[in-house]
Each structure stands twice: as C-alpha cells, then as structure tokens.
Amino acid sequence: MKAVEFEYFRASTLDDAINLLDSYQEDAKILNGGQSLLPVLNMRLARPKYVIDINEITALGNITIENDVLKIGAVVRHNTAETSELIKEKVPLLAQALPHVGHTQIRNRGTLVGSIVHADPSAEVPLIALLLDAYLEVTSKESERIIPITEFYFGYMLTDLQPYELVTSVNFPLRKLPSGGNRGTAFVEVARREGDFAIVEAACQMDINAEGKIAEVRLGIGGVGPAPLRLVEVEAFLNGKEPSSALFKEASQKITEFLEPDEDPFVPQEYRVEVAKRFTYKVLEDASVDAALEKGARQE
C-alpha cells in the first residue's frame, strides 16, 4: 500500500515549521527521520493532508551542554548520538541503549525526538528519558513549554503533545554523584530478531556512595505496559541498602504487581512478566558491577 496524497512542505527554519503547523494543525504531520511516520503513512494508519519536513532546520541538529543539562536537538539522529563522545561520557545509560534501536539503516535516519514522540512502549529512548528525568522543549506559534517525560505519556502511543506543537529538543539533567561515590549503568533487551523492537527491555542507573550503599537507583522496564515504566517503589526499597545478589533477587520479585502487559497473540503475558523479573535482576546486578569497576572514573 502507499500513502494517500498529501502536500509536502520542506521547512527551512523553525518559524516556517511552526507557522505551517499552526495553519494546518490536525491535518498536518511533522516528518523527522521518517522511520516510523513513513510506514504509518504507507499503511494508511495516518492520512495527513500536509507533511512538514523539518530535516533542514539545522538549528535543531546540535548536541550541547549548558547549565548541567545535555540538550539533544530534535533532528539529531540515533547514529549521531550513538557515536557522540559527549553522550558516552555524560549519559552512559543512553549510549548503552542506542545501539539496540533498530538496524544501522534505521539509526542513520531516525531521531531520538521522533522516537519519543512516536511513543512505542518498547522503544529504548523513551525508557531512558523517563529514568533520567529528561524533559522536552516544545514550541508553537503562541507559546513555548517544557514537558517532563514523566508527564508526557498517558496511554498506548498517547502523548501530551498538541497538534500545533513541535518538540525542539530532549534534555537530560546531569546529576552529580555523591562525594566519593561511583555510578554504574546497565541495559538489556530481548527481541525476536536483532534490530526488531524489543519484547521486553530493562535499564538501570545505580549510584553507590562512599560507604558502599546504594545512594540512588533508577530502574525501569519497557514492553510490559502501555508506556515505559519506572519502578519507583522498587527503587525506594533498594535505596540506602548495601548491594547484594540476595537484595536484587528480592527486588526483582517485587516488580510483578506494577506490570500490565497487553494480551498479545504472539507473546504470552506470563512470558513478558517472567522476562521482566529476570531482566530486573540482571540490570541491578550489572549496574552494581559496573559501578564497582568504574569506581571514581565518572566522578564530576
């Protein structure tokens, strides 16, 4: 199948794009990397009358750090972020997750912001953005606003973005380590084939303090509900305790009450829940080992 006919605009500035969006609102769609939008158009799951291409807005193509916040512009591609030394150093959990996004060809075109807006519950970038308290900068003809990722998703592929709004960047606040502490990160997923969307994925960032206790853990799962899930209750159970395999085992048993996997003819709910438990254990264990290995190396 092919897309229904639409009028194509190539915006060269942010003002062009938001003026067009303001004029056409629900009848328009932003074209970013096109790796999700084009299949959706070709399957006729969306039938916009106008498509606004933002790829030539170079002002949206930067990765910068300002005031302890790492900002990734809306048209920065997965591949650019994956090879960014700044991201590897400052947001290692994101760097670990990015190679799992589709295939090289997908990452050469697709963008982090496009992935966040598309809102697939198994996508890697939304999960990491949720765990690290990222926020979106959003603009429209009338106003600008900030949307924390914690408030962005409210159902299966449903977001708080309005049809006249354009996301200009995703921003990751850089959190300092406790004095004398060290940080570890881990990401794991399972997919039917390499490059497919994950069936289940898990991510963890763990800060260990100078006394060897967990100062702050961030733990999340994707693919087990309508949107990525941060396990704040399990984090609270872990914070302040000494890391150990027994503790991580206990934590992984606690997660089931928070999971709401969909009925799926191909993947039984029990499978997703069992994998989520095992992945929780694995990322906790791997992040604590990573923190031990990296002791001191990532202190700011």
Ligand SMILES: Cc1cc2nc3c(=O)[nH]c(=O)nc-3n(C[C@H](O)[C@H](O)[C@H](O)COP(=O)(O)OP(=O)(O)OC[C@H]3O[C@@H](n4cnc5c(N)ncnc54)[C@H](O)[C@@H]3O)c2cc1C
């Ligand atoms: C075969 C295949 C495998 C894939 N595997 C994975 C995977 O394993 N993991 C994964 O996460 N993704 C996967 N993807 C999707 C890929 O990561 C996409 O790049 C991503 O979902 C969307 O980014 P994009 O830049 O291509 O956005 P587009 O496809 O251009 O847009 C996606 C949606 O976001 C909207 N949008 C985009 N940018 C903005 C903006 N700045 N402001 C407002 N609205 C905007 C568009 O209007 C559209 O509705 C896969 C895709 C394919 C085709």
